[in-house]
Amino acid sequence: MKFKTFPGGVHPPEEKELSEHCAFERMPAPSMVIIPLSQHLGKEAKPLVAKRAVVAEGQVVAEADGFISAPVHSPITGTVKSIGRESHSSGYSKDAITIVPFEPKEGEDAPAPVTLPPLDPATVSVEDIRSRVKEAGIVGQGGAAFPTFVKLTPPEGKAIETVILNGCECEPYLTRDDRFMIERPDDIVAGLRLIMRALGVHKGVIGIEQNKPQSIASMERAVASEEGISICTLQTKYPQGAEKMLIKAVNGRVVPVGKLPLEVGVVIQNIGTATAIYDAVVKGEVSITAALTVTGRGIHTPKNLIVPVGTSLSEVIAYCGGLTDNAAKVVVGGPMMGVAQHDLNAPIMKATSGIVVLTREDVRRQEETACLRCGKCIDVCPLHLMPTRLARLSELNMLDEAERLGITVCMECGSCAFTCPANIPLVQWLRLGKQRVMQQQRSRKSSAA
Ligand code: SF4
Ligand code: SF4
Structure with missing residues (x-):
């Protein structure tokens, strides 16, 4: 049977078997939480609490600052230890609120957890759905962590025809969305x-890759009597879950360069985001936990976990039995687009989808050679770019030409580097070139203003 897909893409080893059978476990409260003010795309949240303040679980500790922003809540009842720069899984240090568990003095009671009133999903109004999603601080679980409220508030005059739920989980190793679809289909x-x-x-439409038969069966059962909702089984191929690739595969539409899915009448949400919206509206829960896969041959006991936001990577790793002797690299996110960590004190954030621990054998570097001009990187680029040429232009700092050939369109999916027989670090050059071109564009704009 032929399944729908997009042109280009690659087939990295899936490695899902390490954790796909592990049901979600809830991790106990950690010894301390570090809550970054920037856990989403857009402006970081503004702190509402001061050092030594006592805060309740679920209390807003920083408010959204502007339209593209999201509030953050305390995942534990505790005392604010500090507000300042802390490790962040992006690799940069960022402002965060550190909270330690509440220790009552004599006669003192811990404040009660803050919850929101449950709403009836059958009768809840459009305005109440949007404001609940905003108040609960929900951000997209698919990687970019875009504030979900914004995606539910499209600009006037934009006609949307289809919502696509992204259940592809095309990154190797990760099984969080798979478990959600098996455990919480309704x-x-x-x-x-x-x-x-x-x-x-x-x-x-719920798009699921063919390598998740249990999820497909579970979701098909859940939509059997649902009018207007269908399942679309997709070929297993990376990066099938990237927005533009998913739209192309599901309904054949092409999102114009530099535009959003809205332009072709589509809004995409991730499986985890849909679950978070259900929890916020129906159960009154705010975003204080992250659902993630902890996996790889460098970790003793792979698991799918529900973890309080702010828990350090090291505490999560210890909960999974710790690192194996040959562990070599800890990646937050999947191995294709995730970020390698240099400091395991960095905290879990709302949209953290996984921790993948690779071994020395996994990361063994192969010698880089000169470009063979084989064109494989061009064949697999899902955005029809010329990775080899763009990487070379970036290396030579020829930014105008790189801009003309579309370097800013690159989504850094890594398909080109994965396929390159010369082991050229294409993504690193593309990322650097993209940053420099964007910097140049900003300077041009500000000098024209
Ligand atoms: S990293 Fe960029 S250039 Fe390389 S395949 Fe992905 S989109 Fe294309
Ligand atoms: S895949 Fe590698 S070797 Fe082949 S053309 Fe692209 S950069 Fe050169």
Whole structure:
């Protein structure tokens, strides 16, 4: 049977078998939480608490600052230890609020957890869905961590026809979305219904790669009597879950360069985001936990976990039995687009989808050679770019030409580098070139203003 897909892409080893059978476990409260003010795309949140303040679990500790921003809440009842620069899984240090568990003095009671009133999903209004999603601080679980409220509030005059739920989970190793679809199919469909209602859309499609048969069966059962919602089984190929690739595969539309899915009448949400929306609306929960896969041959006991936001990577790793003797690299996210960590004090954030620990054998570097001009990187680029040429232009700092050939369009998916027989670090050059071109564009804009 031929499954839908997009042109280009690669087939890295899937490695899902390490954790796909591990049901979600809830990790106990950690010894301390470090809550970054920047856990989303857009402006970081503004702190509302001071050092030594006592805060309740679920209390807002920093408010959204502007339209593209999201509030952050305390995942534990505790005392604010400090507010300042802390490690961040992006590799840069960022402002964060550090909270230690509450230790009552004599006669003192811990403040009660803060919850929001549950809303009836059958009757909740569009405005109430949007404001609940905003208040709960939900951000996209698919990687970019875009504030979800913004995606549910499209600009006037934009006609949206379809909501696509992204259940591809095309990054190797990760199995979080797979477990959500196996364990909470009805909640996912109810979350999708809420998204469709907020956007006034009558068509929902759940895209799932063919390598998740249990998820496909589970979601097919959940939508069997749901009008307007269907399952689309997709070929297993990386990066099938990238927004533009998913839209192309599901309904054949092409998002124009530099535009959003809205331009072709589509809004995409991740499986985990739909679940978080259900939890916020129906159960009154705010975003104080992250659902993630901890896996790789460099970790003793791979697991799928629900972890309080702010828990350090090292505490999560210790909970999974610690690192093996040949562990060599800890990556936050998947191995294709994730970020290698140099400091395991960095905290888990709302949209952290996984911790992948690779071994020395996994990361053994192969010698880089000169470009063979084989064109393989061009064949696999899902955005039809010329990675070899762009990387060379970046290396030579020929930014105008790199801009003309579309370097800023590159989504850094890593397909080109994965396929390169000369082991050229294409993504590193592309990323550097992209940053420099964007910097140049900003300077041009500010000098023209
Ligand atoms: S990293 Fe960029 S250039 Fe390379 S395949 Fe992905 S989109 Fe294309
Ligand atoms: S895949 Fe590697 S060797 Fe082949 S053309 Fe691209 S950069 Fe050169």
